[in-house]
Amino acid sequence: MKKTNLTVGIDVGGTNTSFGFVSDDGKIVFEKSIPTFAEQSAEQLFSRLFKEVDSSYKKLANKYNLAGIGIGAPNANYYKGTVELPPNLNWGTVNVIKLIKKYSLLPAVITNDANAAAIGEMLFGAAKEMKNFIVITLGTGLGSGIVVNGELVYGHDGFAGEIGHTIVNPNGRDCGCGRRGCLETYASATGICRTVFELICNTNLESILRKKNYQDLNARQISDAAKKGDKLALEAFDYTAKVLGLKLADSVAHLSPQAIILFGGLALAGELIIKPTKTYMENYLLNIFKGKVKILPSKLPGNYAAILGAGALIWNELKKVK
Amino acid sequence: MKKTNLTVGIDVGGTNTSFGFVSDDGKIVFEKSIPTFAEQSAEQLFSRLFKEVDSSYKKLANKYNLAGIGIGAPNANYYKGTVELPPNLNWGTVNVIKLIKKYSLLPAVITNDANAAAIGEMLFGAAKEMKNFIVITLGTGLGSGIVVNGELVYGHDGFAGEIGHTIVNPNGRDCGCGRRGCLETYASATGICRTVFELICNTNLESILRKKNYQDLNARQISDAAKKGDKLALEAFDYTAKVLGLKLADSVAHLSPQAIILFGGLALAGELIIKPTKTYMENYLLNIFKGKVKILPSKLPGNYAAILGAGALIWNELKKVK
Numbered sequence: 209m210k211k212t213n214l215t216v217g218i219d220v221g222g223t224n225t226s227f228g229f230v231s232d233d234g235k236i237v238f239e240k241s242i243p244t245f246a247e248q249s250a251e252q253l254f255s256r257l258f259k260e261v262d263s264s265y266k267k268l269a270n271k272y273n274l275a276g277i278g279i280g281a282p283n284a285n286y287y288k289g290t291v292e293l294p295p296n297l298n299w300g301t302v303n304v305i306k307l308i309k310k311y312s313l314l315p316a317v318i319t320n321d322a323n324a325a326a327i328g329e330m331l332f333g334a335a336k337e338m339k340n341f342i343v344i345t346l347g348t349g350l351g352s353g354i355v356v357n358g359e360l361v362y363g364h365d366g367f368a369g370e371i372g373h374t375i376v377n378p379n380g381r382d383c384g385c386g387r388r389g390c391l392e393t394y395a396s397a398t399g400i401c402r403t404v405f406e407l408i409c410n411t412n413l414e415s416i417l418r419k420k421n422y423q424d425l426n427a428r429q430i431s432d433a434a435k436k437g438d439k440l441a442l443e444a445f446d447y448t449a450k451v452l453g454l455k456l457a458d459s460v461a462h463l464s465p466q467a468i469i470l471f472g473g474l475a476l477a478g479e480l481i482i483k484p485t486k487t488y489m490e491n492y493l494l495n496i497f498k499g500k501v502k503i504l505p506s507k508l509p510g511n512y513a514a515i516l517g518a519g520a521l522i523w524n525e526l527k528k529v530k
Numbered sequence: 531m532k533k534t535n536l537t538v539g540i541d542v543g544g545t546n547t548s549f550g551f552v553s554d555d556g557k558i559v560f561e562k563s564i565p566t567f568a569e570q571s572a573e574q575l576f577s578r579l580f581k582e583v584d585s586s587y588k589k590l591a592n593k594y595n596l597a598g599i600g601i602g603a604p605n606a607n608y609y610k611g612t613v614e615l616p617p618n619l620n621w622g623t624v625n626v627i628k629l630i631k632k633y634s635l636l637p638a639v640i641t642n643d644a645n646a647a648a649i650g651e652m653l654f655g656a657a658k659e660m661k662n663f664i665v666i667t668l669g670t671g672l673g674s675g676i677v678v679n680g681e682l683v684y685g686h687d688g689f690a691g692e693i694g695h696t697i698v699n700p701n702g703r704d705c706g707c708g709r710r711g712c713l714e715t716y717a718s719a720t721g722i723c724r725t726v727f728e729l730i731c732n733t734n735l736e737s738i739l740r741k742k743n744y745q746d747l748n749a750r751q752i753s754d755a756a757k758k759g760d761k762l763a764l765e766a767f768d769y770t771a772k773v774l775g776l777k778l779a780d781s782v783a784h785l786s787p788q789a790i791i792l793f794g795g796l797a798l799a800g801e802l803i804i805k806p807t808k809t810y811m812e813n814y815l816l817n818i819f820k821g822k823v824k825i826l827p828s829k830l831p832g833n834y835a836a837i838l839g840a841g842a843l844i845w846n847e848l849k850k851v852k
Binding site: 361368466 | 683
């Protein structure tokens with residue numbers, strides 16, 4: 209019997225690291241998650257991880273071959289195979305692709321999670337058949353993956369696609385990157401919490417959110433309040449969409465994409481964020497782009513999107529070789 | 531004797547239309563300019579133009595073959611071959627590539643002048659050997675051509691690369707596009723004139739430029755004044771560079787280019803504009819990009835840059851076919 213090829217998709221997160229075996233039509237045959245232990249080295253993590261990968265694969269080896277490994281990780285550089293000073297992991301700078309040769313000689317590539325998500329959407333999700341699109345991940349920060357002519361844009365040094373660090377206002381909110389006013393300080397799960405607190409002090413809008421402290425507030429609570437008609441929560445979504453729409457209009461002016469796909473925690477608010485973002489973006493678009501650029505929700509299954517993206521990343525490379 | 535191949539480079543301007551025969555190493559064998567007559571139709575222009583092309587080529591036909599035609603024109607769409615409602619020409623929307631089949635059956639492509647300039651820089655100018663760069667043309671407006679992985683970015687509908695219409699301030703200066711606060715209202719030959727008048731009213735800086743009326747003021751005069759130490763003129767360059775540096779940092783966050791090449795009238799001010807733009811851009815760049823992105827002056831000869839760009843455009847296509 210001819211065996212079916214699968215890729216290994218690995219998603220390195222600050223808390224957990226997941227892996228799964230991904231088929232070329234985007235099905236996950238098996239997946240598992242282990243704790244990352246942020247204080248440990250990359251070597252320790254991948255040593256533990258590949259024990260799990262190996263023992264999981266043994267049970268499938270009669271039906272499947274493994275064809276390659278795709279990794280999504282913070283601050284990953286596709287060209288060099290490195291992860292460089294990830295903010296939430298005690299790794300320093302490490303060449304992950306070299307490191308994992310100890311455990312597997314399969315072809316392997318690495319990129320950041322937003323780039324992996326973009327490839328995932330192209331192969332298995334909302335961007336099937338698209339050649340020019342942008343994926344925006346609205347999580348703790350704002351990540352982005354840009355596809356031009358069917359290829360992910362890595363740029364000269366492998367770090368392209370940092371739309372979250374375009375500047376809304378050079379005198380604006382402090383950003384984790386050390387600068388001020390970056391898009392992700394407004395448009396992200398964290399950004400909308402900051403906006404709620406700005407609205408609490410600047411407006412007299414009544415809101416259930418006035419009872420929350422900043423530590424405990426999260427985007428889900430704002431979304432739930434907005435769905436119940438909470439005016440301040442609705443205003444927070446409107447402001448978030450306005451800032452995001454303004455900056456996405458700039459991205460369109462650069463790249464003229466067919467669609468922008470919203471992904472991640474804050475995107476789960478659905479029409480609450482998608483509809484006003486679309487309206488504001490249209491308003492800010494140059495005439496020649498008006499009515500031409502879709503804003504779509506991700507079509508990757510939320511829980512496994514990162515594994516699918518990482519698996520798609522290496523599927524995409526393997527297809528190039530053919 | 532084997533004949534040498536040349537391409538025809540055509541640059542359609544609001545006042546004059548130029549053409550030239552361009553060799554594959556970027557030499558112009560012959561060039562000529564005719565008046566565009568903006569009130570005439572595209573058919574009338576190309577009928578006159580190809581008479582000139584034909585009679586010029588006859589004198590060269592014993593030594594040279596023509597291999598293709600490249601055209602740079604305002605509001606040109608590469609995919610469709612059209613020029614769509616050019617602001618300074620009475621053409622409406624016209625399919626130029628179809629139209630010129632009347633006069634020549636050579637392979638032909640069209641794009642806007644900034645995109646043609648980008649291909650020109652890649653083949654013959656400051657971006658030789660570069661695969662990821664941006665060309666910014668600082669003329670009456672601000673045009674841009676973006677190259678990723680060695681290919682010009684046209685985007686989904688052929689209109690990518692409108693960095694001049696990214697938004698600095700949604701409540702800012704009126705733009706010719708009907709919106710407000712576009713980058714080109716600040717960073718262009720026209721933009722710096724507007725800035726001089728803003729500084730005349732907002733500051734007490736002494737300046738020879740206080741004697742000028744707005745109609746007669748041009749970027750060259752501001753540049754000449756700045757070179758003589760005129761404080762207001764210097765301040766105008768500083769402000770222009772600050773706005774340009776801020777927005778170019780956004781472009782870098784999208785694309786991670788190896789270099790940004792400045793071209794056109796205002797770029798002729800040289801270090802007056804390049805040095806402070808570089809300083810401000812560095813200041814606004816995300817850490818991972820700092821110190822990595824060059825800002826360079828164009829290396830295409832000023833007078834013939836547009837013809838070379840148009841000639842390079844079709845050379846680039848012919849090379850793809852090989």
